[in-house]
Amino acid sequence: MDSEPAWTTVLTPSDREACLRELEATAGTDRFDEVQRSWRETAEAISAGLGRKEPEWLEDPTPAERP
Template sequence: MSIAADLPAWTRRSSDLSKHSAEVFAEAEEHPVTVTRRDDESLVLMSQREAEGRSQLLNFAAQLITVTLDDNGPFAERMSRVFPWMLALSPADREACAQDLVNAARASFSTDQPHLAIAELTSWKETATAIAAGLRSAEAEWLDDETVERP
């Protein structure tokens, strides 16, 4: 039987921190855990990674709000003003990037999963950085019919 069988998932009593700290900390590494206190406001225990992800998502949300409040030019152009690294992308890729970022942000907000938007933002930014550095996609050379002996 679980220690917090009568409490909602991801909720623990403050006494669980002293009696079963390893179990509570293990849960907090997986997802935020609400720690209820008898005579005070509940607290939330989470990993630093989780807290930083939420902070990054809020920062990203603020940038998207800035884009939506600007009404000068097409959406991808407004996004490029807030995210200047997008200028390294082709115009078609800027359009795709802008839409992908908005879709990922919506998914992150609706599922409470910050990593969705942050991963999309990082992926597009790294792509733009690679293009700016002169890296282009090249056809892969596959070695057909080559057998390699097992070591």
């Protein structure tokens, strides 16, 4: 790839490297579009704020009636 797509800028440097490695590894295969879509959706989720906030843990767990 000559230049990185704009959406990759929200990925961490290590994720950006992993993304580019995976895209290069799947270039010319049926999996390329799937891999690219997956990474792009990850970048969109990060842009939307997913992962910025710590999870809120329940004080008292509620048992499920059925698994």
